[in-house]
Amino acid sequence: MIRVQQNDFNVADEYEKLANDNQDGAVVTFVGKVRDFNEGLGVQGLSLEHYPGMTESVLNDIEKQAREHWPLNHVTIIHRVGDLTLGEQIVFIGVTSPHRKAAFAACEFLIDFLKTKAPFWKQELTTEGSKWLNAKACDDQTSQQWSNKLNIKN
Amino acid sequence: MIKVLFFARLREQLSTDSLQLTATENMTTAIILQQLAKTDDLWAKVLSADNLLVAVNQEITDWDHIVKTGDEVAFFPPVTGG
Numbered sequence: 441m442i443r444v445q446q447n448d449f450n451v452a453d454e455y456e457k458l459a460n461d462n463q464d465g466a467v468v469t470f471v472g473k474v475r476d477f478n479e480g481l482g483v484q485g486l487s488l489e490h491y492p493g494m495t496e497s498v499l500n501d502i503e504k505q506a507r508e509h510w511p512l513n514h515v516t517i518i519h520r521v522g523d524l525t526l527g528e529q530i531v532f533i534g535v536t537s538p539h540r541k542a543a544f545a546a547c548e549f550l551i552d553f554l555k556t557k558a559p560f561w562k563q564e565l566t567t568e569g570s571k572w573l574n575a576k577a578c579d580d581q582t583s584q585q586w587s588n589k590l591n592i593k594n
Numbered sequence: 595m596i597k598v599l600f601f602a603r604l605r606e607q608l609s610t611d612s613l614q615l616t617a618t619e620n621m622t623t624a625i626i627l628q629q630l631a632k633t634d635d636l637w638a639k640v641l642s643a644d645n646l647l648v649a650v651n652q653e654i655t656d657w658d659h660i661v662k663t664g665d666e667v668a669f670f671p672p673v674t675g676g
Contacts, residue, residue: 472676488675489601489602489605490675491599491601491649491652491668491670493652494649494652494653494668497652497653519675519676530676531675531676551676554675554676555673555674555675555676556673557654557673558673558675558676559601559649559670559673559675560673560674560675560676561601561602561603561670561671561673561674561675562674562675563602572602572603572606572671572674573674574672574674575645575671575672575673575674
């Protein structure tokens with residue numbers, strides 16, 4: 441399930457929906473939050489923009505790729521857009537699988553690919569005004585390593 | 595017509611989120627970018643950023659992608675979600 445929304449999400453609710461199948465021995469979830477520092481500046485909040493339509497299609501595609509490589513049952517990807525304040529939740533990734541290794545790997549793959557493929561852009565509200573974030577080379581490398589490992593064409 | 599969209603830093607710097615262009619024969623994504631850069635000095639500068647990405651019909655593509663009438667072309671900086 442893919443959701444792009446302004447509203448917050450509740451991890452307990454999402455967990456309950458994911459963990460309802462006794463075939464699954466593993467549930468792995470990840471939550472990304474707004475933290476209070478970046479590149480030496482104090483961050484007070486951020487604003488998230490996206491490309492409606494393309495975002496959902498990229499996320500669906502990433503989910504499909506994960507399912508091709510690991511035996512997954514449920515997959516939930518939630519990403520928030522709009523204005524977020526310090527400490528708020530930004531993104532939720534949840535996967536279930538009969539096996540823990542598949543669940544861990546798929547969850548990590550999903551967030552790594554989301555960060556470099558899905559058309560979201562963060563603008564930080566810092567002590568020195570608002571500032572668009574620059575993409576990080578290390579995120580691209582991580583994503584590239586997955587592509588090499590799983591033989592995914594970029 | 596071709597619908598052109600701009601996102602994030604680009605949208606802000608150009609003070610434009612979308613515009614329409616008339617398609618010409620063998621019009622590539624690179625040609626569209628070059629045409630748009632001729633608007634004025636500001637557009638030339640903003641669109642010369644070396645890390646720009648382009649999507650056609652909501653899929654990332656290359657600069658030699660040929661665009662047709664009815665296509666949606668989007669220019670944006672590298673993504674920073676998650």
